[in-house]
Amino acid sequence: MDADALKALTAAQDRFIAVWGQMAGAWGISRTMAEVHALLYISGDGLCTDDIMDRLEISRGNASMSLRALLDWGIVERAHKRGDRKEYFRAEQDVWAMFRAIVRERITREVDPLLASMHEIRDMTSPLERGRSRKTQAEAAGEPALTGEQKHLVAAHNSRLDEMLQFFETLERLGNQFVSPAGRGLQVAATLLNRVSDVVSGKGGER
Amino acid sequence: MDADALKALTAAQDRFIAVWGQMAGAWGISRTMAEVHALLYISGDGLCTDDIMDRLEISRGNASMSLRALLDWGIVERAHKRGDRKEYFRAEQDVWAMFRAIVRERITREVDPLLASMHEIRDMTSPLERGRSRKTQAEAAGEPALTGEQKHLVAAHNSRLDEMLQFFETLERLGNQFVSPAGRGLQVAATLLNRVSDVVSGKGGER
DNA sequence: CCCAATTTTCAATCACTTCTGAAAGTTCGG
DNA sequence: CCGAACTTTCAGAAGTGATTGAAAATTGGG
Numbered sequence: 001m002d003a004d005a006l007k008a009l010t011a012a013q014d015r016f017i018a019v020w021g022q023m024a025g026a027w028g029i030s031r032t033m034a035e036v037h038a039l040l041y042i043s044g045d046g047l048c049t050d051d052i053m054d055r056l057e058i059s060r061g062n063a064s065m066s067l068r069a070l071l072d073w074g075i076v077e078r079a080h081k082r083g084d085r086k087e088y089f090r091a092e093q094d095v096w097a098m099f100r101a102i103v104r105e106r107i108t109r110e111v112d113p114l115l116a117s118m119h120e121i122r123d124m125t126s127p128l129e130r131g132r133s134r135k136t137q138a139e140a141a142g143e144p145a146l147t148g149e150q151k152h153l154v155a156a157h158n159s160r161l162d163e164m165l166q167f168f169e170t171l172e173r174l175g176n177q178f179v180s181p182a183g184r185g186l187q188v189a190a191t192l193l194n195r196v197s198d199v200v201s202g203k204g205g206e207r
Numbered sequence: 208m209d210a211d212a213l214k215a216l217t218a219a220q221d222r223f224i225a226v227w228g229q230m231a232g233a234w235g236i237s238r239t240m241a242e243v244h245a246l247l248y249i250s251g252d253g254l255c256t257d258d259i260m261d262r263l264e265i266s267r268g269n270a271s272m273s274l275r276a277l278l279d280w281g282i283v284e285r286a287h288k289r290g291d292r293k294e295y296f297r298a299e300q301d302v303w304a305m306f307r308a309i310v311r312e313r314i315t316r317e318v319d320p321l322l323a324s325m326h327e328i329r330d331m332t333s334p335l336e337r338g339r340s341r342k343t344q345a346e347a348a349g350e351p352a353l354t355g356e357q358k359h360l361v362a363a364h365n366s367r368l369d370e371m372l373q374f375f376e377t378l379e380r381l382g383n384q385f386v387s388p389a390g391r392g393l394q395v396a397a398t399l400l401n402r403v404s405d406v407v408s409g410k411g412g413e414r
Numbered sequence: 415c416c417c418a419a420t421t422t423t424c425a426a427t428c429a430c431t432t433c434t435g436a437a438a439g440t441t442c443g444g
Numbered sequence: 445c446c447g448a449a450c451t452t453t454c455a456g457a458a459g460t461g462a463t464t465g466a467a468a469a470t471t472g473g474g
Contacts, residue, residue, distance in 0.1 A: 005335050005353055009364060012331040016368070019324045025235055026317050030462065044363055049421075059464045064422060085419065085472070093367070095374045110233050117226045124219040128212050146212050156251055157216060160300070161223070167302045237432065256451075266434045271452055292442070292449065415474100422469070432459075439452070444445100 013042050017056070027102060028110075029073075032058055033066040037075060037091055041098075046079040046088030074101040104179045111172050118168065122161045128154045223249050224263070234309060235317075236280075239265055240273040244282065244298055248305075253286040253295030281308040311386040318379050325375065329368045335361045 020038030024031045035056055040047060047055075053063050067089055070076035075098050079090040092098045128146065146154070227245035231238045242263055247254060254262075259270045274296055277283035282305050286297040299305045335353065353361070 005357055005361065008332055008335060009361060012328050012364065015324070015328045015331070019321065019328065023317065023321060026313075028232060032462075042364065042367060044367065060421085061423075061465065062463055065463090068422080087421080095370050099374070106233075110230065114226065114230060117222070121219050121222045121226065124222070125215060128215060146209065150209065150212055154212065154216060157219065157249065160249060160251060163302050167306070239432075267451085268435065268453075269433055272433090275452085294451080417474090418472095420469105420471075423467085424465100426464085428461105428463070430459105430461080432457105434457075435454100437453085439450105441448105441450080443448095 013039070016042050028106070029069070030066070032056070032062055033069050036063065036066040037070055040070075040076055040089055040091035041093070044093070046081065046090040048086040048088050050086075052089075073105050100179050103175055107172060107175045107179070111168060111175065115165070115168050115172065118161065118165050122158070122165060125154055125158055125161075129158065220246070220249050234313070236276070237273070239263070239269055240276050243270065243273040244277055247277075247283055247296055247298035248300070251300070253288065253297040255293045255295050257293075259296075280312050307386050310382055314379060314382045314386070318375060318382065322372070322375055322379065325368065325372050329365070329372060332361055332365055332368075336365065 017035050017038040020041075021031045021035040024034035036052055039052060039055060049060065049063050049067065052058070052067070053060055056063075058066075067076065070089075070091075071078070075092045076089050077092070079088045081088055092101065224242050224245040227248075228238045228242040231241035243259055246259060246262060256267065256270050256274070259265070259274070260267055263270075265273075274283065277296075277298075278285070282299045283296050284299070286295045288295055299308065
């Protein structure tokens with residue numbers, strides 16, 4: 001029956017929007033922004049600001065802000081309909097492309113600045129590395145600048161920072177690999193990994 | 208000079224704590240919790256609640272809560288010192304082990320529930336798939352339940368859900384692979400990838 | 415070039431999360 | 445068992461970030 005089918009479809013969309021909204025925190029955007037994206041994704045076609053306001057019961061300002069942010073993230077694009085002055089918006093429909101965009105943004109917004117800061121911090125203790133500070137000429141006379149204990153402290157601190165630095169550099173490289181045009185390779189690899197696991201584990205599920 | 212070296216070390220620790228605190232949002236924990244973790248990590252050895260309160264200038268309650276949460280995440284452990292009744296806390300020192308723990312937690316907290324919900328949502332429109340709802344006996348008489356247009360709508364909705372479902376299933380499998388004891392393989396692979404990039408690009412940096 | 419439709423901005427408000435500190439609870443040596 | 449040392453809890457305070465709505469800016473048609 002028509003009405004029932006439509007109702008079921010709308011209900012499913014609403015649940016999807018709600019679930020997606022809860023995930024918002026997980027990748028660092030606001031709940032509303034995630035809901036707007038969910039609505040656009042699950043609708044499939046272009047919606048205008050008023051459609052979104054009405055469906056999600058949010059203010060015009062909020063809708064506008066969220067849409068702009070989604071455009072910035074590159075997972076929603078403007079789509080005009082001819083004969084209509086309004087702007088319509090459409091979500092990226094390829095899930096992998098969408099996540100590539102998200103990873104790209106998060107690398108630039110989070111990992112890059114973090115790495116920069118970490119390098120700065122690492123440099124703060126580099127001068128101490130050789131066992132003495134070079135601050136004063138007086139010390140150059142030969143008096144040991146740091147005790148053995150202190151040297152050890154500094155060395156341990158630096159190696160902890162280095163380990164972490166290396167981790168994030170690996171992470172960034174991996175991320176860029178995934179994001180790059182060549183990154184589709186990773187998608188294929190991941191999908192394959194999926195298949196292989198299926199075969200190995202007997203196709204059904206765990207174990 | 209002793210005092211200078213100590214001051215530089217402490218300053219570096221403070222900056223590290225601040226930077227780490229800013230990252231808190233990125234993986235869904237509170238700023239203080241991240242700072243406590245940063246302090247424990249960068250200190251290297253065990254600290255007691257009062258050490259943490261004093262250094263970070265937070266209340267006893269806050270310190271207690273944050274420590275408990277970090278214990279739950281499995282990236283900080285209790286460490287007693289003999290002859291002392293106080294509890295000391297030490298952060299996981301292996302960066303890869305630490306991130307494995309974080310990924311493990313985030314999969315159970317975020318991806319698993321998400322997948323469960325998505326399957327439920329998918330099931331909401333499955334009955335419509337064959338082109339008619341089975342709700343009423345009357346319809347079984349032969350009258351077409353859905354128009355072609357509606358069938359197409361439902362089909363499109365379902366295939367969008369399926370695509371996303373498949374993505375998250377791949378993601379979860381990848382995550383579990385990383386987290387599992389065998390997951391060290393991935394660590395090695397990633398590190399190797401790092402090396403290879405270095406060699407290919409001429410060891411220094413970009414390009 | 416002007417007007418009306420539409421979008422964007424932003425200060426005030428609201429909702430939610432985190433933090434505090436004192437009180438209650440727990441644990442251990444004696 | 446008692447009491448001191450230490451930890452946890454929790455109700456309210458403080459702080460942070462999201463949301464509104466109306467005013468300002470922009471845009472395109474006539």
